[in-house]
Amino acid sequence: MLLTDFRKTSGFRLALSFLGIFGVAAFVMVGLIYWQTATYLTSGSDRELKREALGLQPHSDQIISSRLEEHARNDPGDRRPFGLFDLAGHPLAGNLRKLPAVRIPRDKPFEFVETVRGRPVTYRGLALRLANGGLIVVSQDVDDLEDFTVALGKALIACALVTIILGLLGAIVIGAGAARRLRAITLSIEQIVAGDLTRRLPDAGTSSDIDRLVRVVNGMLQEIEWLLGEVKGVCDSIAHDMRTPLTRLLAGLERARRPSTAPEDVVPAIDRGIEQTREILQTFNALLRISEVEAGARSAAFHNVDLVQIAQDLVEYHEPLAETKGIDLILTGAEHQPLQLFGDADLLFEAIGNLVDNALKFAPAGGRVEVKLGPGPVIAVKDDGPGIRPEERELVLLRFHRSEQSRSQPGNGLGLALVAAIARIHRLELAINGEAGCVVTLSRPLP
Amino acid sequence: MADILVVEDDSATASEIIAALFDHGLSADHVTTGREAILQAAAGSYEAVILDRMLPGGIDGLGVLTALRSAGVDVPVLILSALSAVDERVRGLRSGGDDYLAKPFEFMELTARLDALMRRRSFPAAAETVLKVGDLQFDFLTRTVRRNGRLLDVLPREYMLLEYMARNADRVVTRTMIFEEVWGYRYDERTNVIDVHIAKLRRKLEGPEGLPSLIYTVRGAGYILRAPD
Numbered sequence: 001m002l003l004t005d006f007r008k009t010s011g012f013r014l015a016l017s018f019l020g021i022f023g024v025a026a027f028v029m030v031g032l033i034y035w036q037t038a039t040y041l042t043s044g045s046d047r048e049l050k051r052e053a054l055g056l057q058p059h060s061d062q063i064i065s066s067r068l069e070e071h072a073r074n075d076p077g078d079r080r081p082f083g084l085f086d087l088a089g090h091p092l093a094g095n096l097r098k099l100p101a102v103r104i105p106r107d108k109p110f111e112f113v114e115t116v117r118g119r120p121v122t123y124r125g126l127a128l129r130l131a132n133g134g135l136i137v138v139s140q141d142v143d144d145l146e147d148f149t150v151a152l153g154k155a156l157i158a159c160a161l162v163t164i165i166l167g168l169l170g171a172i173v174i175g176a177g178a179a180r181r182l183r184a185i186t187l188s189i190e191q192i193v194a195g196d197l198t199r200r201l202p203d204a205g206t207s208s209d210i211d212r213l214v215r216v217v218n219g220m221l222q223e224i225e226w227l228l229g230e231v232k233g234v235c236d237s238i239a240h241d242m243r244t245p246l247t248r249l250l251a252g253l254e255r256a257r258r259p260s261t262a263p264e265d266v267v268p269a270i271d272r273g274i275e276q277t278r279e280i281l282q283t284f285n286a287l288l289r290i291s292e293v294e295a296g297a298r299s300a301a302f303h304n305v306d307l308v309q310i311a312q313d314l315v316e317y318h319e320p321l322a323e324t325k326g327i328d329l330i331l332t333g334a335e336h337q338p339l340q341l342f343g344d345a346d347l348l349f350e351a352i353g354n355l356v357d358n359a360l361k362f363a364p365a366g367g368r369v370e371v372k373l374g375p376g377p378v379i380a381v382k383d384d385g386p387g388i389r390p391e392e393r394e395l396v397l398l399r400f401h402r403s404e405q406s407r408s409q410p411g412n413g414l415g416l417a418l419v420a421a422i423a424r425i426h427r428l429e430l431a432i433n434g435e436a437g438c439v440v441t442l443s444r445p446l447p
Numbered sequence: 448m449a450d451i452l453v454v455e456d457d458s459a460t461a462s463e464i465i466a467a468l469f470d471h472g473l474s475a476d477h478v479t480t481g482r483e484a485i486l487q488a489a490a491g492s493y494e495a496v497i498l499d500r501m502l503p504g505g506i507d508g509l510g511v512l513t514a515l516r517s518a519g520v521d522v523p524v525l526i527l528s529a530l531s532a533v534d535e536r537v538r539g540l541r542s543g544g545d546d547y548l549a550k551p552f553e554f555m556e557l558t559a560r561l562d563a564l565m566r567r568r569s570f571p572a573a574a575e576t577v578l579k580v581g582d583l584q585f586d587f588l589t590r591t592v593r594r595n596g597r598l599l600d601v602l603p604r605e606y607m608l609l610e611y612m613a614r615n616a617d618r619v620v621t622r623t624m625i626f627e628e629v630w631g632y633r634y635d636e637r638t639n640v641i642d643v644h645i646a647k648l649r650r651k652l653e654g655p656e657g658l659p660s661l662i663y664t665v666r667g668a669g670y671i672l673r674a675p676d
Contacts, residue, residue, distance in 0.1 A: 313632070
């Protein structure tokens with residue numbers, strides 16, 4: 001499967017196309033070098049021939065003949081056959097014994113082949129017409145040149161072959177590597193789809209495109225795993241925590257209709273039923289609100305709000321309650337006026353109000369609850385009650401969690417989950433700590 | 448001519464609303480579609496309209512509202528809706544609605560808000576500078592309240608609370624309504640912090656003479672400020 005896979009990978013195809021481009025470029029380059037070199041060598045020889053021919057042309061036949069005899073003596077191997085011919089083409093002098101059998105162009109170099117000692121030899125020659133009608137032909141053995149061009153041609157082909165082979169091998173290696181990566185990723189995805197949400201895509205740790213994509217997808221998978229966990233948690237919690245009020249509701253209504261119930265007890269029983277229904281509705285509404293908030297539906301209504309104003313309203317709102325419990329409720333940091341935040345005033349009032357409510361529930365009589373503001377913005381609600389145990393701090397933010405101490409208090413456990421959701425859409429971080437008592441802080445995390 | 452027009456396509460809900468209105472001393476007409484609602488509201492002179500947001504047949508609640516308002520019919524309208532998202536509420540009010548109640552609602556909340564709507568129409572707030580309820584006397588200009596001539600020592604917020612209840616005297620105001628009007632925030636406030644404010648206010652109203660506080664608790668609904676007869 002691997003061998004057929006790699007051909008489809010974009011890595012392989014890219015490598016192939018680059019091979020094509022550079023192959024063609026290399027070909028063209030070497031071809032140019034070959035052509036230029038050959039032309040240079042040939043034209044050098046041609047220039048030489050022209051010089052010789054022009055040197056001989058103006059003289060009389062006798063002088064030309066004696067020059068040619070001298071030339072022949074210096075050229076025993078007949079590498080450079082020169083010849084003088086009369087009007088009819090008969091040879092008069094020189095070591096070029098006869099006119100070349102090819103068509104001889106006027107004033108341009110031409111090539112011809114003669115058999116010398118059984119072997120064909122190529123010559124390059126130039127013919128000039130004399131004043132008396134005769135012809136002077138100078139020529140040069142160009143076998144060396146030929147050998148050179150053949151050798152160059154062979155080098156060119158070898159070069160091309162090597163390029164193609166190396167390029168192909170490289171493309172295969174790249175393609176196979178990519179195919180292997182994709183197979184690993186596909187395997188992981190199949191496992192995730194089959195239901196194993198804890199799996200993540202393999203990250204090779206580089207900064208390549210695929211790895212960056214893998215990291216983004218892994219982040220997404222993390223979010224999905226968390227969300228599905230939430231949904232499951234909510235369903236479990238609803239089943240568990242709603243049973244009690246629903247049972248009480250049912251029991252109350254049944255009691256109301258029993259014949260043994262006195263008429264004057266019927267209305268109170270129904271009233272209690274209404275109260276239970278209200279509680280259940282409240283829980284559902286709160287759940288809906290958390291979902292709505294988490295879905296970001298409320299952020300459309302955001303505008304600039306003043307946290308100092310909200311905090312002041314809040315503290316003033318809860319003041320009488322704190323008074324009846326003998327708790328000192330104070331606001332500090334109000335001098336950082338104004339403390340702006342882009343958000344929803346109602347949600348923020350609800351979130352911080354929730355924290356203050358909790359603080360008032362758990363602070364002892366004679367104790368103190370402080371709402372502290374700071375730039376950032378930072379909003380902290382501190383109380384000196386028993387606090388939340390470190391192990392529980394993550395859990396309390398989940399819906400329907402009630403810590404051991406608070407199970408006896410009224411409420412449905414959704415408060416902190418709602419505060420966490422509201423914090424999140426305002427891009428605030430919720431932190432719970434406190435060595436003595438409980439400090440819940442909402443703050444903007446540093447970028 | 449009935450007092451209220453109820454526009455609601457679900458017959459079970461409609462009969463419950465009409466029964467609750469009847470108990471409250473209001474008669475009601477009932478229509479089930481947007482078209483009928485427009486025709487009837489424009490033709491009649493109702494004290495208020497209870498309008499469901501979701502209606503069948505092409506024209507929904509907001510459509511009815513827009514049509515009525517552009518025809519110049521300015522009867523008070525209370526919108527009922529299963530859509531509770533805040534931008535839905537804003538849309539409803541922008542289309543010309545006077546108040547918006549999300550389903551499921553409590554009928555006491557419905558009748559209390561309806562009363563407030565109708566009262567707002569008949570007593571525009573701007574005109575008055577004084578208000579008298581029993582032996583309570585409000586001076587809106589100085590933002591003070593006196594009982595039997597004696598100045599009551601109330602905090603600004605307590606004054607706002609008392610003024611709100613006085614303007615709605617003899618009508619039930621729910622805790623939600625009080626919270627929204629007096630503190631200006633809007634959410635599903637359920638803890639009974641308001642009760643503590645009311646208790647404190649009552650004590651101030653009773654004063655050293657131990658007069659009746661005039662604020663009565665309405666079980667399962669809210670409070671009512673009522674001068675003794």
